[in-house]
Amino acid sequence: MIYRDAGQFKTSYASDQAILPISQDRWFMLGLLFLAFVVIPLIGSDYWLSTILVPFLVFSLAAIGLNILTGYAGLVSLGTGGFMACGAFAAYKITTAFPELNIVLVFLSSGVIAAGVGILFGLPSLRIKGFYLAVATLAAQFFLVWMFNKFPWFTNYSPSGVISAPPRAIWGDVIVTGATATPHARYLFALGMVVILALMAKNMVRANIGREWMAVRDMDIAAEIIGIPMLRTKLLAFAVSSFYCGVAGAAWAFIYTGSVEALAFDINRSFQVLFMVIIGGLGSILGCFLGAAFIVLLPIFISNVPGILGVNVAVDLVSHVEFMILGILILFFLIVEPHGLARLWQIAKEKLRLWPFPH
C-alpha cells in the first residue's frame, strides 16, 4: 500500500540506472542518513557512539572489502585480518613519520599500501582457486601478523609491540583520532568515511568492473573466453578489497580502540569478517552492514540484557548464554535463508509491495 512504485515513470537512462530507482527507497535512505548524521549524534550516549556504533562502522567497511573479493569476484580469502593489520600499521608509520599530513590522506595512503600488499598475495589466485586459494590467503594472514610482531620497526621500537594512535585533526582543531577525540567527532568521522566508501563500492560493483568480477565468479573460463582479462580483474579485486580492509584496519586502530597490537588482527578477526559476509549476504553491499550489525551488535546487546532488566546474573553465565544464542541464531538464519540477511530484506521488500494482499 505504501511501498508501491506505480506511477513512477523512468524517462531517462540516468533515472533507470539509479542506485535507488523507487522514490520510497530514496526517502528511506535520506531518512536513514539523517538519522545517522544528525539524530544519533544528538541523542546517542558516549557508550553507544564509541563502543557500539564505531566498531559496527569499522566492521562494515572491512566486510565490504571482503565481500568485493569473496562475494563479487568469488575469490575466497582468509587474509582479511592481515590486510587490516597492514592498514593499521601503515597508518601509524605514516602519521608518526609525517605528523603534518592530514589524517584523511594518512588513511587513504594506508589503504593504498594495503592494496599493494593485497596484489602481492593475490598473485596465487591466477593459478589456484576455491579452498586452495583460501589456504594461500591464510598464509598472508599468518605472515603479515608475524611480520608486524617480529620487526620492532613497525611499532617504532615500542617495548611491548603496541602502537597507539596519536591525536590527529581532520580540520583545524577538530581531533578525530586518539583518546582525546570526542566520541561524536570519532563517530562522525567514521560515518562519513564509511558512507563515501560504501557509495564508491556500490557504484563499482554496478559498473563494468563489478560485472567483470561477477563473470569471473560465476565461471572464470567463460569469462576469459568472452575477453575478460584474468590478471587485471582478479588483481584489481584483491587491490580494491585490500584497500577497504586496510582503511578499516587503520580506522580500528585510530578511531575505535586507539591502540592496537598485531594480535588484534589474528585469524579470529578474519573469521569474524568472513562470518559477517556470509550471514549478511555474499555479493551485497547492504549485506555487509546487516552482517556487521549481527556479529558486532548482537553479542553486546545480549550481554547488556541483564543490566537493562536490572536482574543480577553472573557475568560468566551471561557470556556463555551469549555464545549459545549467537550460535543458535547463526544456524537459524543460515537454515531459513542461506543467502543471508540481505536476501531476507529483499524478500521483505517484495512482500511489502503487495501488502496488504498476499499475492
Place this chain on the structure above:
Amino acid sequence: MPITRLLCAALAAASLLGLGGAAVAQEDQFVPLLVYRTGPYAPNGIPTANGWVDYLKMINARDGGINGVPLSWEECDTAYNNDRGVECYERLKRPTAAAMMPLSTGITYALIDRASADKIPLFTSGYGRTSASYGPVFPYVFTAPITYWGGADVVINYIADQEGGYDQLAGKKIVLVYHDSAYGKEPIGTLEKLAAEHGFELELIPVPHPGLEQKAAWLRIGRQIRPDWTVMWGWGVMNSTAVKEAAAVGYPMERFIGNWWAGAEPDVVPAGDAAVGYKALNFNGVGTEFQAIQDILTHVHDAGNGTGAREEVGSVLYNRGVFMMAMLVEAIRQAQAIHGEQVLTGEQIRDGWEALNLTEERLAALGLANFTKPVQITCVDHEGGGQAFIQQWDGEQWQQISDWYLPNREMLFPMYREDALAYAEEKGTEPRECEGVAAPTSTAQAAPAGG
C-alpha cells in the same frame, strides 16, 4: 494476541526494574570490575576476581563501607579480549568510578589514553605498561607495587644469587618463554640490557596465544639450546601447558622460573607431579593466616556470602586480588582524607592514589602484616617501591624459598622515564610538573625496609 500482551508486560516489568537498579548506585562509591570468568584465561581470572569481590563484601559487612560510604560494584566479562575490554570499560565508566583494573596488559594499553581523558584512575597492579610508572607523563596510571621490568630484574638477581654472584652469569644461557603479546614482550628490553651488562646469553621464544601448542618450543629448549635457566612470562592455560611440556623434555623444574602471573595453583595442579620444584615470582603472601583473609572468612564466607569456593581463599591469585582491592580501598580512604568523607569522583580518588603510603604499620592495621612489603606512591613514582620473592611448588602448596628482592630501580627508573617521555613526545603532550620530589625517591626510602 497473547504474545503481544506478554511482551508488553515484560517490557513494563523491565523498565520498572531498570529504574530501580539505577537509583541505588547514587550514594555508593562505585568500583567497576573488569573480570574474565570465561575464555582460555578464566582459570586465573576467576580467583583474582573472587578476591576482589570478597574483599569489597568484607569491607561493607565489617566496616559498613569506607568511613560510612558503602561500596558498590558491577562486573563485566572481558574474556581477556582487548576490544571486549574497551566495550566493558565504556559500559562501566562513571564519574564516581574509583579505578579500573583490567587485569590484562593488552586491555591496559587500550585504556591508558581513554582513562586519562576520562579522569578515571587506571590501577594495573603488577602488569600493564611499565613506563606508566612515571607519574609526570601518566598522572592517572598506577602500577604499584612492582612492574614487569622490576620483575625481570628480580629474576636475574635471584639467578645470580644461585650461581654465586653476578660475575658468574657470564656465558650462561637464559631462555625467556613468553606470551607473544604486549604482556609477554614487556620484560625483553630489561633482560637484554641485563644480558649485555652481565654477559649472559638471552634466547627469546615466543608462544602464540592462547599457548596450547608449545611442543616445538620445548623441544628446542630441552634438546637444542639446553639453557642454564628458563624464565617464563605466561598466563592462563599457557602456564600449565609449559610446565607439562618442560617435564616431557626432562627440563629440570628447579631451573624454570615463572613470573608472578605464572605461579599460581591453576598453573601447576593440572601438570600433577611433574610440576614439583617449579619456581615463580610472587609479591603477596599465600595462605589464610593473615587477619584480612580471616576477616573475609568470618564476615563473608561464614555468612554464606562467598563468591567462590571456600577452598580457593588463601590461594596465590585470590590473595593477590585481595591485595589489589586493599590498595584500592586504601586509596579511596586517602582521597576521603583529602576531599571529605563522601562519594568521590575518579579525579579526586586519583589524589588519594598519589597520597597512598602503605607502611609496615599501615599494612598491619589493614590485617596484612607480613603479607607484602611497604608501598609508597608519589607524584613522580607510581610504582611505589614494592618487592618480590621467589616461591616454589612442593606438590601441595607454594613455599617461599627466598628473601624479598628489591628491584634495581636506580637502573630501571631512568628507563621508565625515557620510555614515558618518548610516549609524551609521540602524543604531543607536556609532562606535568611534580613539586619538590626528585626521582627515584622510592629506592632510597624502601631500601632499609627490604629483607
